[in-house]
Amino acid sequence: MSLLKADQITMQFGGLTAVNNFNLELNKNEIVALIGPNGAGKTTAFNMITGVYNPTKGKIYFEGKDITGLRPDQITSLGIARTFQNIRLFKELSVLENVLIANHLNVKSNVFEAIFKLPRYMKEEKSMISKSIELLDKVGLGDLKYEKSSSLPYGKQRRLEIARALATNPKILLLDEPAAGMNPKETEDLTSFIKEIKEQFDLTIFMIEHHMQVVMGISNVIYVLDYGITIAQGSPYDIQNNQKVIEAYLGVSENDA
Amino acid sequence: MTLDVFLQHITNGISLGSLYALIAIGYTMVYGILRLINFAHGDIFMMATYFAFYGVVIFSLPWYFVFVFAIILTGILGIIVEKTAYKTLRDAPKISILISAIGASYLLENLAVVIFGGRPKAFPTPDLFNKVVQVGNISVQRLTFIIPVVTVALLFMLLYLINKTKSGMAMRAVSKDHETARLMGVDVDKTISFTFFIGSMLAAVGGIMWALKFPQIQPLMGVIPGLKCFIAAVIGGIGNVTGAVVGGFILGIGEIMLVALLPSLTGYRDAFAFILLIVILIFKPTGIMGEKISEKV
Amino acid sequence: MKKRNLILTIISIIVLAIFIFYADSNFDAYQVRILNLCAIYTILGLSMNLINGFTGLFSLGHAGFMAVGAYTTALLTMSLAAKEQNFFMQPLVAPLNSIVWPFLPSLLAGGLMAAFVAYLIGAPALRLKGDYLAIATLGFGEIIRVIFTNTQNITNGALGLKGIPSSTNLWWSFGIAIVTIIVLLSLINSSYGRAFKAIREDEIAAESMGINLFKHKSISFMIGAFFAGVGGGLLGSLLGTIDPLMFRFLLTFNILLIIVLGGMSSVTGTIISAFVITIAQEVLRFLDEPMNFGFAVVQITGLRMVIFSALLMVVVLFYRNGLMGSREFSWDKLIKLFKRNPLVKGGTK
Numbered sequence: 003m004s005l006l007k008a009d010q011i012t013m014q015f016g017g018l019t020a021v022n023n024f025n026l027e028l029n030k031n032e033i034v035a036l037i038g039p040n041g042a043g044k045t046t047a048f049n050m051i052t053g054v055y056n057p058t059k060g061k062i063y064f065e066g067k068d069i070t071g072l073r074p075d076q077i078t079s080l081g082i083a084r085t086f087q088n089i090r091l092f093k094e095l096s097v098l099e100n101v102l103i104a105n106h107l108n109v110k111s112n113v114f115e116a117i118f119k120l121p122r123y124m125k126e127e128k129s130m131i132s133k134s135i136e137l138l139d140k141v142g143l144g145d146l147k148y149e150k151s152s153s154l155p156y157g158k159q160r161r162l163e164i165a166r167a168l169a170t171n172p173k174i175l176l177l178d179e180p181a182a183g184m185n186p187k188e189t190e191d192l193t194s195f196i197k198e199i200k201e202q203f204d205l206t207i208f209m210i211e212h213h214m215q216v217v218m219g220i221s222n223v224i225y226v227l228d229y230g231i232t233i234a235q236g237s238p239y240d241i242q243n244n245q246k247v248i249e250a251y252l253g254v255s256e257n258d259a
Numbered sequence: 260m261t262l263d264v265f266l267q268h269i270t271n272g273i274s275l276g277s278l279y280a281l282i283a284i285g286y287t288m289v290y291g292i293l294r295l296i297n298f299a300h301g302d303i304f305m306m307a308t309y310f311a312f313y314g315v316v317i318f319s320l321p322w323y324f325v326f327v328f329a330i331i332l333t334g335i336l337g338i339i340v341e342k343t344a345y346k347t348l349r350d351a352p353k354i355s356i357l358i359s360a361i362g363a364s365y366l367l368e369n370l371a372v373v374i375f376g377g378r379p380k381a382f383p384t385p386d387l388f389n390k391v392v393q394v395g396n397i398s399v400q401r402l403t404f405i406i407p408v409v410t411v412a413l414l415f416m417l418l419y420l421i422n423k424t425k426s427g428m429a430m431r432a433v434s435k436d437h438e439t440a441r442l443m444g445v446d447v448d449k450t451i452s453f454t455f456f457i458g459s460m461l462a463a464v465g466g467i468m469w470a471l472k473f474p475q476i477q478p479l480m481g482v483i484p485g486l487k488c489f490i491a492a493v494i495g496g497i498g499n500v501t502g503a504v505v506g507g508f509i510l511g512i513g514e515i516m517l518v519a520l521l522p523s524l525t526g527y528r529d530a531f532a533f534i535l536l537i538v539i540l541i542f543k544p545t546g547i548m549g550e551k552i553s554e555k556v
Numbered sequence: 557m558k559k560r561n562l563i564l565t566i567i568s569i570i571v572l573a574i575f576i577f578y579a580d581s582n583f584d585a586y587q588v589r590i591l592n593l594c595a596i597y598t599i600l601g602l603s604m605n606l607i608n609g610f611t612g613l614f615s616l617g618h619a620g621f622m623a624v625g626a627y628t629t630a631l632l633t634m635s636l637a638a639k640e641q642n643f644f645m646q647p648l649v650a651p652l653n654s655i656v657w658p659f660l661p662s663l664l665a666g667g668l669m670a671a672f673v674a675y676l677i678g679a680p681a682l683r684l685k686g687d688y689l690a691i692a693t694l695g696f697g698e699i700i701r702v703i704f705t706n707t708q709n710i711t712n713g714a715l716g717l718k719g720i721p722s723s724t725n726l727w728w729s730f731g732i733a734i735v736t737i738i739v740l741l742s743l744i745n746s747s748y749g750r751a752f753k754a755i756r757e758d759e760i761a762a763e764s765m766g767i768n769l770f771k772h773k774s775i776s777f778m779i780g781a782f783f784a785g786v787g788g789g790l791l792g793s794l795l796g797t798i799d800p801l802m803f804r805f806l807l808t809f810n811i812l813l814i815i816v817l818g819g820m821s822s823v824t825g826t827i828i829s830a831f832v833i834t835i836a837q838e839v840l841r842f843l844d845e846p847m848n849f850g851f852a853v854v855q856i857t858g859l860r861m862v863i864f865s866a867l868l869m870v871v872v873l874f875y876r877n878g879l880m881g882s883r884e885f886s887w888d889k890l891i892k893l894f895k896r897n898p899l900v901k902g903g904t905k
Contacts, residue, residue: 052764054760054764073763073768074760074763074764075763075764075765075766075767075768075769076768078763078764078765078766079766083764083765084764086760086761086764090758090760090761090764091758091761092753092754092757092758092761092762093757093758094753094757094882095750095753095754095757099750099753102747102750103750103751103753103754103762103765103767104765104766105747106747106748106750106751106754106765106766106767107765107766107767109747109748111747113743113746113748113775113779116742116743116746116747116748116749117739117742117743117746117748118742119742123746123747126747127746127747130747166765167765170765170766290687294687295687296687296690296691343869343873344869344873347873348872348873351876352876353614353686353687354608354612354614354820355872355876357614357687357690358812358816358868358872359869359872359873361809361812361868362865362868362869362872363869365809365861365864365865365868366862366865366866366869368865369858369861369862369864369865370862372857372858372861372862373856373857373858373859373862376857377857377858482805486691486694486695486698489691490691490695493688493691526702526705526706527702527703527706529698529702530698530699530702530703532695533695533696533698533699534699536691536692536695537680537681537692537695537696540680540684540688540692541680541683544684544688
């Protein structure tokens with residue numbers, strides 16, 4: 003059984019159909035990429051899966067359970083975490099706090115236990131902090147844990163955003179253009195980083211990406227969206243040789259039209 | 260309730276609604292262009308009545324001359340408020356701008372107390388407006404007819420300005436996107452000032468007619484109408500001028516009818532607007548004629 | 557390190573207690589009243605800052621919560637004779653007409669009532685954002701006031717309540733202020749507090765990190781309202797009379813002024829600014845009095861409020877972060893300051 007399945011999901015904004023009958027199947031431990039020109043509806047597809055938008059039509063199943071229309075926080079607590087295209091860190095807060103916040107969904111103590119520092123809460127807080135520090139060490143941000151998150155260099159902010167998503171204990175990680183704005187060296191680091199965390203955290207990864215170097219290098223399956231419609235899906239090799247995909251990216255040549 | 264009484268209430272409702280509508284337009288225009296609740300708008304409305312009052316009482320000038328003068332003066336006051344309280348904060352967090360708006364509102368009120376005195380003043384009503392007209396069995400003050408006519412006339416003028424003139428086009432462009440408008444050669448600051456000028460002048464017309472209808476003015480008179488008119492703008496769909504007028508009428512007629520049909524709830528009249536607001540915000544947050552603005556993720 | 561700070565905190569609380577003991581017997585009634593107001597405004601400022609500053613919800617309904625707290629406390633503590641005197645238009649409803657509670661449970665009941673009202677208001681209002689939330693909470697605050705003006709047999713309507721027992725003294729006001737500070741600091745630094753700040757920083761990201769926005773906003777809103785209710789109860793008892801007009805938007809504005817001046821996400825800033833503003837309000841009272849300029853005596857009524865509203869504008873326009881921004885007092889920082897500057901005398905907390 004697939005881990006995540008989107009069945010004919012469609013998103014309309016007024017008269018505009020941003021995503022039309024999108025189907026998706028993610029199997030455990032796969033890396034799946036979603037590509038397509040700007041405005042193709044990739045982020046909209048992400049937003050439907052993560053609950054930011056409620057699809058106009060269609061169903062989304064996670065581990066066989068219908069999750070369509072759940073709130074983003076409910077979906078995250080089921081085990082789907084994400085990052086954002088334009089980094090959305092909690093800017094004024096420290097690196098450690100950013101990760102700690104992602105741990106909050108596992109806190110069992112109620113607010114009174116937290117205020118009066120009762121034993122159960124103190125135990126949770128302690129383990130939360132040690133877990134977060136451990137995670138930051140793993141992703142190489144350990145030295146920066148008390149820095150304000152907005153003071154980090156761009157590449158590190160991206161990394162922190164991924165670490166923050168990992169802190170929610172996801173089964174699936176959704177990355178929205180993780181390599182955007184990175185130089186070749188950083189992109190290379192990121193590629194190996196994604197592979198690394200996939201193994202380390204036993205993840206399934208679904209990502210939007212423009213850097214073909216990243217996409218072709220690590221994806222098992224690639225989906226191509228154009229104007230909201232899935233024009234191709236398959237292995238990196240299939241996609242590279244797909245006529246429709248080439249047209250979507252390079253435009254239709256005079257003769258064919 | 261007989262038909263006559265009912266009609267009487269409706270006329271009053273329309274008249275009150277027209278006043279709300281005029282003030283609501285100012286809120287909606289400013290919100291459309293700056294995404295800001297101009298809390299000082301109600302106080303600008305109050306200031307207009309004092310300008311008119313002093314013109315007539317102290318300088319004993321003819322009323323039509325005074326009214327025009329007061330309206331223009333109020334428009335300039337609107338620009339001053341924008342330049343001092345909002346312009347420097349254009350890129351500031353929303354909460355700072357809102358606080359500044361509240362601060363501007365209080366400053367105007369307190370200045371009015373200091374300059375004009377806290378005690379209410381009787382507003383002189385020219386006889387022209389006071390005459391009672393007899394229509395069938397209902398007797399209506401002439402003013403009650405004049406108010407909606409003026410409102411509708413101004414609405415059409417405003418719609419023409421927004422949709423058919425160059426300044427109107429600039430306003431629409433700025434309301435969509437400041438940066439892009441600037442790149443297209445629109446003078447954003449000037450357009451914003453112009454919007455405040457027009458909105459404040461409309462508030463002045465509303466204020467003067469308000470003072471003619473309820474001829475007692477005092478420094479805090481703008482607070483409750485101000486809040487209600489903002490609500491009218493939200494009901495109609497904030498950012499939409501016609502919506503503001505529709506919202507104004509709904510609120511005005513609704514209030515009068517509430518008191519007429521359920522006299523036991525008279526004390527709750529001022530709460531009616533807020534309840535309506537909350538109902539609208541829950542069920543149709545974009546208002547009756549508003550467009551949906553979704554946040555980009 | 558931690559132990560040292562705890563000891564220092566305890567010592568400063570003891571110093572404060574000695575000061576209150578001294579003030580209680582040596583200060584005149586007017587000075588004691590101002591000190592009481594300072595402590596009460598600290599409570600009110602902190603409660604509003606939790607909602608507006610730390611959770612980023614622009615709520616303007618604070619006066620409403622205070623009204624609920626003040627009326628609840630007053631109605632529970634007033635003697636039966638006083639109740640009978642007040643309610644000559646319509647008798648007070650049962651069971652309020654036959655019970656008299658001690659001060660502390662009444663204050664707590666006032667806080668709980670305010671929290672309950674916040675729960676009811678929050679259900680629709682907290683689904684709104686930004687400006688809309690501001691105007692809806694302002695509306696609810698007004699609705700509460702209008703209801704209180706019209707429920708003659710519970711609140712005595714526009715006449716208000718007179719003869720509320722004056723139980724508020726420096727021990728109560730400062731004691732509760734300290735409890736408020738401790739509780740709020742503990743909350744803000746807990747996992748829940750971090751969730752609040754996350755919501756303030758970026759709602760969409762917070763929600764994507766598994767934070768239930770509505771639940772956490774409600775918690776913040778209700779805790780804030782609870783302390784606003786307690787503050788209202790203390791204030792009512794200090795003044796001895798309350799009426800619906802007291803709880804106009806102006807009151808919310810005053811508290812807003814405190815948190816903006818102090819810094820929107822600083823507990824320390826709010827405390828300092830509550831004292832500064834309350835004392836300044838009193839000191840500047842001369843502005844409203846006739847002033848003798850030698851050649852003429854001028855009386856400008858309302859000048860004081862002009863200065864306060866201008867002050868708010870100046871702070872927002874030019875010192876947006878207020879006194880403290882989001883910085884907080886800490887013993888470590890103070891001690892560092894001492895070490896660097898051994899000649900400078902440090903004040904107490």
